[in-house]
Amino acid sequence: MNGKIRIAIAGHGNLGRGVEAAIEHNPDMSLAGIYSRRPAGQITPRQTETPVHGMEQLRSHADQIDVLILCGGSKEDLPQQGPELAALFNTVDSFDTHARIPEYFAAVDPAARDSQHTALISAGWDPGVFSLNRALGEALLPDGATYTFWGDGLSQGHSDALRRVPGVAGAVQYTRPAKDAINQVRKGGRPDLTPQQMHLRECFVVLEDGADAETVREAIVTMPHYFADYETVVNFISAEELARDHRAMVHGGFVIRSGTTSPGTTQVMEYSLKLGSNPEFTASVLVACARAVHRMHGLRQFGAKTIYDIPLGLLSPRSAEDLRAGFL
């Protein structure tokens, strides 16, 4: 076990469980422990030998942890935990409220810097590798336009909105990229597209006994903000079908840069993800980022960082020499 990067997990929801799974695929890491606000008896780690502790014990375990991965939510947990824990640990988190990232960075940066820690914020896929590709697209093709399409993906917020419609017993919503729009962009076009033109919304709904399908459909497709401005398809299914076919937290999307390097010469770069499990992929990114954070801390690069600050070779378990010889 000597020499392994000791990772700990703060928060054990879907993301925290994904981090547990991801660590098993990275032989240069070990899982030092899971920290949760829930009683230890309610946490079932994937490996029975993994220590489970209360969140309040973190402070006294600082010398046992190289990098702490924060798996709490962006709304309630991270705004408090991020700055607090970056003062005690090297951290990685997936803070994903895009509009509040500058404010969050400003809170985490001094905490990490003053205590000589490295704190990577807003890692994952969006924000994360998608952000990387948006910046890369503009840098490589300055004369161009960037498009981010999401889907096919299960949207938690829209699924919740469906479940609040009277007459709905259960529901999920998938965001799907509009194929026509993607094809226009892939061909090197630079259309002006609104999010509504770039995406469709497909709903799978279980009706309550006696509910009228047409009334429910009408309530959904006219719902302001969530559905009214989008092309929305509503499918009615049974409770059994919902349970059987719609449990996976699939997601994904496309970042496409369409640009021109000389008159008439178009260049298109595209990065896409097709994810069988959104939280497990996000967790895999966080774990690779933990490796980079550990190395950057060793290089005394203290303070809050984002994925833009990481030389990507540091994400790989391979040495720079191996990467040059085998991957370049």
Add this chain to the structure above:
Amino acid sequence: MNGKIRIAIAGHGNLGRGVEAAIEHNPDMSLAGIYSRRPAGQITPRQTETPVHGMEQLRSHADQIDVLILCGGSKEDLPQQGPELAALFNTVDSFDTHARIPEYFAAVDPAARDSQHTALISAGWDPGVFSLNRALGEALLPDGATYTFWGDGLSQGHSDALRRVPGVAGAVQYTRPAKDAINQVRKGGRPDLTPQQMHLRECFVVLEDGADAETVREAIVTMPHYFADYETVVNFISAEELARDHRAMVHGGFVIRSGTTSPGTTQVMEYSLKLGSNPEFTASVLVACARAVHRMHGLRQFGAKTIYDIPLGLLSPRSAEDLRAGFL
């Protein structure tokens, strides 16, 4: 003009001309000059005011150039120029003989390090952004397989081979990715595939007067190494069609990582390029990399570097603050 990054170009073939074009799209840069072994009268810069010099004058212009982009070939030019010029300038090159990269790195690194310069080697798209995605795929999805498909792309080497066949007056060859193979990988499969199974070769051939089409076709499809092991399609066209339809140096390809994060959960990431001009896109990458090299030199990161060593935010003209606020 003050404060702009002063770029110079060594070598004025297709790549050097692409660098000229790319600099025009980057307002934080200026073109300090073009250096060539050819007589100045044979060089026609895109902008008439661009100074043109002989290669031997480079040494005395060191204080006028922030980053020198080496646009020579990997076979003859770079093995000599790379180490020599990295002792005098910050450099960027596209050395692309994959098997000799470690040796080339070992020659450039001490030259750059001893003279306190920053020398980025093997930038472009492959090696370059494709290499980045191969390493990223493995780091994010350690349990998986990576596939690099090339095409649709004009292959210079294979076109040259066609032109050596008796009876051929002119020809081009396109490498095309095999759609079936791509689809297998995109679905999350991990097939064992040889390069021959992943690519087709499509030839467009102009016959010499009196040459027999069947004899030429047979000579092509049985040519060892180049065509014999591949599915090869030969189309005969007129000299006019060749000149009209096959002048663009199109290229591109796909890097696909297919992985698993837990039993039964597949995740697929894909990076693809569809390039209207291979040299112009490569040049665009080199120019963005020159910005990063200039900044890394300012941070006293001396020696030979590869794309794995660059925090990608440094490629962007935007500040770290802007990137966090607008692109993350």
